Amino acid sequence: MAREAPRLMRWCVLAAGGWLACAAALAQQDFAPSTQPAQTSPSTESSLQPSAITMHYKDAPLQGVLEDFASQADADLGVQRRPIVDYAKSRRISIDLDRADFWTALRTISDRAGLRPQPYASDARMVFQVNANAMFGGFDMFSDAAKVSGGFLIIPWMCRLNRSVDYEHDTDNQSDLWLELIVMAEPKLRVINPSNQEWLQQCVDEHGQSLLGGRRQSHFFNNGRGWWWTMQANLKEVPNMGQRIASLRGELKFNVQSKSETIQIDDLSKIQDLTKTVGDHTIVFKQLVNQGGQWKLQLSITNVNLRPPVMRQTNNLFSTLQILDAQNQPYTQVGISSISNHGQETGVTINFVGIISNAPMMRAHAVEEQAVGPPKTLRWEIPTETQIVSAPFELTDLQLPTEP
Amino acid sequence: MSRTAPSPARITPVFAAVVWMICCPVMGAAQDSPVPTTAPATQPAATQPTSAVQAAVDQLTNDDFGIRQAAQQKLVEMGQAIEPQLRQLLTRDLSDEVRARVNGALRQIDENRLLGPAVITLHYQDAPLQQVLDDFSQQVGADLGVSGRQVMQYAKSRRATIDLDHADFLTAMQVLSQATGLRPTIGSASSMVLMPARNNANNMAFNIFNPHRRTVGAFTVYAISCMLNRNLVYGRGAADQNSMILQLMAFAEPKLHVIGPASQDWLKECIDEKGQSLIPDVHQGFVSIEEGRQWFWRLQTNLLDIHGIGKKIARLRGELKFTVQTKSEQIQVADLNHLDNLTRAVAGNSITLKQFTNDGGQYQLHVMVSGPMINDMEQVQSLLSTIQILDDQDEALQPGPMSAQTENVGTLDMTLNYQPNRIVRPGGGAGRIVVNSALVPRKLRWNLTTETRAMNVPFELDNLELPHGP
Numbered sequence: 028m029a030r031e032a033p034r035l036m037r038w039c040v041l042a043a044g045g046w047l048a049c050a051a052a053l054a055q056q057d058f059a060p061s062t063q064p065a066q067t068s069p070s071t072e073s074s075l076q077p078s079a080i081t082m083h084y085k086d087a088p089l090q091g092v093l094e095d096f097a098s099q100a101d102a103d104l105g106v107q108r109r110p111i112v113d114y115a116k117s118r119r120i121s122i123d124l125d126r127a128d129f130w131t132a133l134r135t136i137s138d139r140a141g142l143r144p145q146p147y148a149s150d151a152r153m154v155f156q157v158n159a160n161a162m163f164g165g166f167d168m169f170s171d172a173a174k175v176s177g178g179f180l181i182i183p184w185m186c187r188l189n190r191s192v193d194y195e196h197d198t199d200n201q202s203d204l205w206l207e208l209i210v211m212a213e214p215k216l217r218v219i220n221p222s223n224q225e226w227l228q229q230c231v232d233e234h235g236q237s238l239l240g241g242r243r244q245s246h247f248f249n250n251g252r253g254w255w256w257t258m259q260a261n262l263k264e265v266p267n268m269g270q271r272i273a274s275l276r277g278e279l280k281f282n283v284q285s286k287s288e289t290i291q292i293d294d295l296s297k298i299q300d301l302t303k304t305v306g307d308h309t310i311v312f313k314q315l316v317n318q319g320g321q322w323k324l325q326l327s328i329t330n331v332n333l334r335p336p337v338m339r340q341t342n343n344l345f346s347t348l349q350i351l352d353a354q355n356q357p358y359t360q361v362g363i364s365s366i367s368n369h370g371q372e373t374g375v376t377i378n379f380v381g382i383i384s385n386a387p388m389m390r391a392h393a394v395e396e397q398a399v400g401p402p403k404t405l406r407w408e409i410p411t412e413t414q415i416v417s418a419p420f421e422l423t424d425l426q427l428p429t430e431p
Numbered sequence: 432m433s434r435t436a437p438s439p440a441r442i443t444p445v446f447a448a449v450v451w452m453i454c455c456p457v458m459g460a461a462q463d464s465p466v467p468t469t470a471p472a473t474q475p476a477a478t479q480p481t482s483a484v485q486a487a488v489d490q491l492t493n494d495d496f497g498i499r500q501a502a503q504q505k506l507v508e509m510g511q512a513i514e515p516q517l518r519q520l521l522t523r524d525l526s527d528e529v530r531a532r533v534n535g536a537l538r539q540i541d542e543n544r545l546l547g548p549a550v551i552t553l554h555y556q557d558a559p560l561q562q563v564l565d566d567f568s569q570q571v572g573a574d575l576g577v578s579g580r581q582v583m584q585y586a587k588s589r590r591a592t593i594d595l596d597h598a599d600f601l602t603a604m605q606v607l608s609q610a611t612g613l614r615p616t617i618g619s620a621s622s623m624v625l626m627p628a629r630n631n632a633n634n635m636a637f638n639i640f641n642p643h644r645r646t647v648g649a650f651t652v653y654a655i656s657c658m659l660n661r662n663l664v665y666g667r668g669a670a671d672q673n674s675m676i677l678q679l680m681a682f683a684e685p686k687l688h689v690i691g692p693a694s695q696d697w698l699k700e701c702i703d704e705k706g707q708s709l710i711p712d713v714h715q716g717f718v719s720i721e722e723g724r725q726w727f728w729r730l731q732t733n734l735l736d737i738h739g740i741g742k743k744i745a746r747l748r749g750e751l752k753f754t755v756q757t758k759s760e761q762i763q764v765a766d767l768n769h770l771d772n773l774t775r776a777v778a779g780n781s782i783t784l785k786q787f788t789n790d791g792g793q794y795q796l797h798v799m800v801s802g803p804m805i806n807d808m809e810q811v812q813s814l815l816s817t818i819q820i821l822d823d824q825d826e827a828l829q830p831g832p833m834s835a836q837t838e839n840v841g842t843l844d845m846t847l848n849y850q851p852n853r854i855v856r857p858g859g860g861a862g863r864i865v866v867n868s869a870l871v872p873r874k875l876r877w878n879l880t881t882e883t884r885a886m887n888v889p890f891e892l893d894n895l896e897l898p899h900g901p
Binding site: 166167169170172182183184185186187188189190191192193194195196197200202264265266268425426427428429430431 | 637638641642643653654655656657658659660661662663664665666667671673736737738739740895896897898899900901
């Protein structure tokens with residue numbers, strides 16, 4: 028993992044985006060008395076800036092170091108979880124970091140503490156894990172070839188070369204070459220979605236030959252809200268192709284939350300018919316019921332466009348809606364089971380199960396599952412303003428698949 | 432994606448004939464399967480040798496042993512159409528060797544009638560299409576659906592002109608398809624049928640006219656594709672993953688009733704033009720096995736992706752082993768309600784279809800087997816797997832698992848389960864869809880194999896382009 032050269036270090040906050048731009052600030056007066064007022068997070072440039080971690084510890088208790096790191100990174104990183112507290116109890120650590128980026132600090136602390144970052148709670152966030160596989164979901168997030176750009180880490184994952192001959196249809200020898208990468212956002216960034224599919228700008232081998240193909244050159248998988256994404260660069264095999272990619276340049280753009288409001292309902296037994304107004308949208312919480320072990324939260328929301336691609340944004344809107352038990356442990360959201368339109372009003376049922384599941388897309392490590400207690404609290408962070416954040420990067424000296 | 436001009440593979444006729452390994456009457460005597468007639472309907476059965484036959488016969492006296500052998504083989508390849516001529520020849524004064532070779536050719540033609548390649552002769556000028564189809568089907572030795580309603584409707588007002596002399600099955604099928612607009616496809620009973628082209632576009636699991644093929648007897652092996660994957664994973668502790676997969680297809684002429692799967696260990700040699708072996712230490716040959724009667728098989732093998740690998744597979748040798756039914760008995764039970772201990776003797780074994788029951792919607796056929804076969808569960812299951820339970824419209828119920836129980840020494844009680852669902856094969860023989868239905872079982876049909884023969888099919892493909900860069 029290396030920091031970008033100064034040219035690529037710039038951390039661009041571009042034009043303000045429009046996430047729920049149509050939605051005005053949440054109107055607290057519509058809350059029933061049993062709810063706390065929505066908390067508005069101020070729009071600050073610092074919420075979009077990458078972390079700069081400074082730590083000078085010599086033989087210090089590990090738990091304190093972890094908590095300091097989480098605090099400086101403005102992320103919880105699961106450091107208060109019971110397995111981590113138990114693990115850290117009798118351990119001490121020495122750390123010396125000066126204005127390190129989040130990823131360098133994460134790697135240093137992970138290596139020294141014997142912990143590994145892993146996805147948690149159905150891939151909703153990153154936490155430290157004990158005895159976890161060094162390979163995060165099948166790739167090495169601390170690979171030396173990875174590059175940091177602002178709050179993002181760009182990791183080359185794999186390069187595939189497929190050649191085929193189709194005797195049956197007598198077609199020509201065909202060749203496909205593509206590079207798969209991972210991009211991760213540091214936890215403090217609330218990324219709504221990647222905003223540009225065409226992120227690849229240049230790819231040359233050591234002979235200076237361009238490996239850019241003629242077709243669509245790049246795209247994101249898992250397009251929606253998250254904190255890590257798979258990207259693909261479609262390249263082309265050229266005559267006398269070199270042994271390595273000398274330079275691959277790209278620029279990623281993300282739609283990042285810059286202002287939000289949080290609805291918190293502390294007593295879910297009193298949720299019935301609670302109303303919340305968001306600009307010209309009205310949210311009515313109908314009920315939370317248990318059906319066959321699955322909790323179903325029914326609500327209605329007005330003036331929401333559920334047609335693609337807005338639909339995806341709508342799903343993103345609900346992805347931050349959390350049901351928590353008395354210990355603040357989150358239920359796992361397992362999808363939206365029904366959406367019905369009645370004029371301007373849209374009925375939505377969001378399903379939850381009372382299990383914390385550490386099960387990312389690629390199950391390359393142990394799955395941690397634990398049951399949670401009865402549902403007690405609802406927390407819903409709703410972005411009310413977004414900005415486009417740009418992460419230019421350059422990867423160098425990546426080996427290409429070659430003959431054995 | 433890059434493209435280069437392909438160089439077509441050549442098929443070298445190294446192995447000229449199927450090797451009949453074992454004649455294996457595994458089952459007891461029963462009535463023979465119907466023997467197809469292959470005499471063309473368009474020509475009278477000539478008894479006087481034609482010039483081609485006479486030329487081959489003349490070569491049977493050649494001083495060169497190789498020429499005499501080749502002449503005998505040529506007579507065999509002319510097929511059943513020349514049988515009367517050869518028999519007439521035997522009435523003449525012939526040398527011992529010529530007589531022996533003519534008799535040998537006749538024996539081989541007779542053998543080929545059942546298990547060998549079809550030899551098709553059709554000479555029609557503006558003839559009714561149905562007549563051409565009936566003749567073709569007869570010479571092929573298989574129904575091909577030509578008496579089905581759809582084909583008969585199509586053929587009713589059409590005529591065809593076709594001119595074929597001693598053509599092999601695939602050549603004849605291709606010529607016939609072009610001349611008639613009928614295409615080979617996979618019928619509902621997993622057999623090859625002819626259908627009007629408009630009804631069955633792309634319904635074959637593969638292109639049987641693919642020129643990259645090698646025909647050996649009644650079997651043909653096709654080169655389908657070769658795929659090379661090189662994956663390079665970055666980071667610590669990650670490994671490269673390279674693989675090369677060659678896919679072939681084997682095909683049996685429709686008249687063959689292959690009941691045993693081909694062996695997985697079919698690859699014998701694979702070298703590039705530099706003489707380097709591409710067979711890995713851990714060779715993972717594969718032959719697809721599907722439900723029901725199978726007449727094509729997907730073959731797959733992994734190959735080595737080695738340093739300095741050539742541009743072509745210079746030679747690939749393989750050998751497929753099949754078990755082919757040579758005799759069978761058709762058993763029909765018109766009303767399952769009256770099934771009551773129907774017993775058949777099969778090669779020293781006794782098989783009794785005891786009764787058919789309905790246990791809460793689960794249909795079961797109870798069978799008792801006794802004899803040495805009970806020690807070979809695979810053989811028992813293979814034998815019983817051809818039992819079909821049908822509704823009034825001859826629609827087959829979905830077969831479920833079989834269970835076995837031994838209550839008495841020397842006997843095996845088998846329970847065959849059936850669901851009232853319909854099986855649909857949208858893409859032909861490969862892959863199936865179970866459609867929830869409420870078929871009512873009425874009849875039983877059983878093609879009971881009573882004699883089989885093991886067949887080895889050695890084949891060789893050469894000059895197959897390997898995947899390479901631009």
